Amino acid sequence: MSIDISRDDALDLLSQMLRIRRLEEESAELYSQQKIRGFLHLYIGEEAVGVGAMRALRDDDNVVATYREHGHALVRGIPAGEIMAEMYGKANGCSGGRGGSMHLFSLERRFYGGHAIVGGGLPIAVGLALADKMKGESRVTACFFGDGATDEGEFHEALNLAALWKLPVLFLCENNRYAMGTAFDRHVSDDDIVNNPPAYGVHSETVDGMDVVAVERVVHNAAESVRETGEPRFVELRTYRFRAHSMYDAELYRSKAEVEEWKKLDPIEQLKERALGATLITGADIETIEQEVAREIEEAVQFAEEGEWESIDDLARHTYARDLS
């Protein structure tokens, strides 16, 4: 497959995807060492979606994500150290240790959170877009959610409301074929998620979520259309999670053969192959990126290790603007 991007873009796409991959691998390792506890949902296999989509957005846009959001947060610009520290539960984490892996937030980066009630972030995205419309901002609110969320009433309600009120929401469905352990054809009546949004008058399209170049192109066009028209759009990103749903998942619901088939489509390997084939990059470039990423992850872990624990005296802090007790 040919590739029509610049060397710089190829290097950045590869670098961003590798940052996610290595952060996730390190997180899994730290989970087994019990440095990270609670739920941990890895994004390995889905990197092209987060990287392509995030690059297609502007700094001033809003992002609402799910509980599988380490990659989105990282590419959005939250420092790896703050993400790692948050997973450690440290005070220097991006949510002060109160959110953990599933609830990464950044006011500065307009990252409105990892949301861990499936579908629950969609109405929030609609409201953020409503605020922007009422204030006359030209911002897009990008809302990530999985195929499982399309089962929820809030998915249909949010599409209806965003279309009815003409709100600048970019609905990004990361279809990784499983709602936790329930396969797509066992939880969705229609074969195709893209058939849903047109019922609400929302433009809908599908892109290969294992192809980072395609993801960026399609999401960029969709985002700019939302910005220009002020109306919502929907993009389905077809992808696959290589790892278990969470660290508790024994993966009894899918075959090893199926996972192996999808691994042949590894978005990082695909990009490497295409960029090398087109002589955009060299093996030495990849080696350099790997070294830089390794250093970044190492420093992130160090930042988390050295972080302070929030004082128990401050337990009630941030429950209200002012302490009520």
Place this chain on the structure above:
Amino acid sequence: MTTYREAIRTALRRLLLEDSRVFLMGEDVGRYGGAYAVSKGLLEEFGEDRIRDTPLCESTFVGAGIGAALGGMRPIVEVMTVNFSMLALDQVVNNAAVMRHMSGGQFEVPIAVRMATGAGKQIAAQHSHSLENWYAYIPGIKVLAPATVQDAHDMLLAAVEDPDPVFIFEHQMLYGIEGPFDPKATPSSPWQAAVRHPGSDVSLIAYGGSVHKAMTAAEELEKERISAEVIDLRSLRPLDRPAIISSVSRTHRAVVIDEAWKTGSLASEISATLAEEAFYELDAPIARVCTREVPIPYAKHLEDAALPQVPAIIEAAKRSLGNG
């Protein structure tokens, strides 16, 4: 004299006039004028952008209110009635209440949510709920129950000004009541309970619609030379525990009136507070006058029998004085 609904409308108008970030949304708030005619005329005055009729999707329009608040607006969301608010509970419990804490203090949700509550209109089991305690249970949100015309106005102003999510429960039997109202009066803090009727023999502790029944009971008791003090809780979270304890420390007897089912009610919480913090002040067992633990029936005589009524309050007060 002004009606409760007019007082709310006055507050809405003032907020819409004074703050461009404020808007009202909910089912039938615009062209219909509000299910309880609270927002009548506001669509004509403020337009479609700021008075928004929503589709019937409680979860999503409450969630959108939360999102708009995160986005810098000051939304007022009307969820027609508490009965429908259950469809939006996920957004309340998992988003509005936790956003500030879960984000380490980075994001706040300054939303005001209004809804009608309570029984008494013969609209049966699905439209007569009292679930204020469900909301008052949740740290991260605040809950107000205006019982008077002045409070109906003042509490909405306070709710919109507040940086945290505030839920206002308007008892459906109160929209038509008339009472003294001064739109220019300096509002008292909504987070403190009020003594509506001073007394020295027994404390009648109530909120929302039940305050009026407690007042009637206190007037009846006065004829029998029993001096009852009526405490209007006003705020259900935070609960003004010092005011409750202070009243009971004067009267030494407590009757809690709550239009919720008794089990797990706010009446239970208040009773537990008194048992924990004012046990030695009590001269009699705490009494609770609550709704019978049945779905609210349609037939008038049955509905009346299910709800707390004035005679039951009087009886409980007398019993606590040892002459019931």
